[in-house]
Amino acid sequence: xxxxxxxxxxxxxxxxxxxxxxxxxxxxxxxxxxxxxxxxxxxxxxxxxxxxxxxxxxxxxxxxxxxxxxxxxxxxxxxxxxxxxxxxxxxxxxxxxxxxxxxxxxxxxxxxxxxxxxxxxxxxxxxxxxxx
Numbered sequence: 001x002x003x004x005x006x007x008x009x010x011x012x013x014x015x016x017x018x019x020x021x022x023x024x025x026x027x028x029x030x031x032x033x034x035x036x037x038x039x040x041x042x043x044x045x046x047x048x049x050x051x052x053x054x055x056x057x058x059x060x061x062x063x064x065x066x067x068x069x070x071x072x073x074x075x076x077x078x079x080x081x082x083x084x085x086x087x088x089x090x091x092x093x094x095x096x097x098x099x100x101x102x103x104x105x106x107x108x109x110x111x112x113x114x115x116x117x118x119x120x121x122x123x124x125x126x127x128x129x130x131x132x
Contacts, residue, residue: 024074025088026076029073096111096115
């Protein structure tokens with residue numbers, strides 16, 4: 001299981017270098033998601049989040065579409081900012097939900113406020129684009 005954590009860390013490092021060359025929201029979101037997944041995978045591999053006989057990984061059904069979408073958007077020459085905002089909104093809602101499940105109110109509130117901010121920014125930028 002450690003090779004998966006190392007692979008995720010390598011992908012996160014790739015997007016860190018891409019974000020330094022061309023800082024865009026898509027690359028920054030890809031860095032955050034891949035780094036978070038690398039840490040998560042490390043904790044699964046060392047037995048903190050999953051015991052030795054956990055061979056069915058239903059959690060990957062949630063993670064892989066998010067990581068794939070973030071990677072796709074980050075690799076585009078001109079990613080749609082709206083798509084990046086929607087993906088960031090979805091990720092923050094999931095973080096808030098998981099934080100509330102684990103009784104971490106501070107993280108849940110921060111993620112909720114971030115999701116509201118990104119949602120409001122997306123609606124505002126959409127309305128401004130329609131006027132132009």
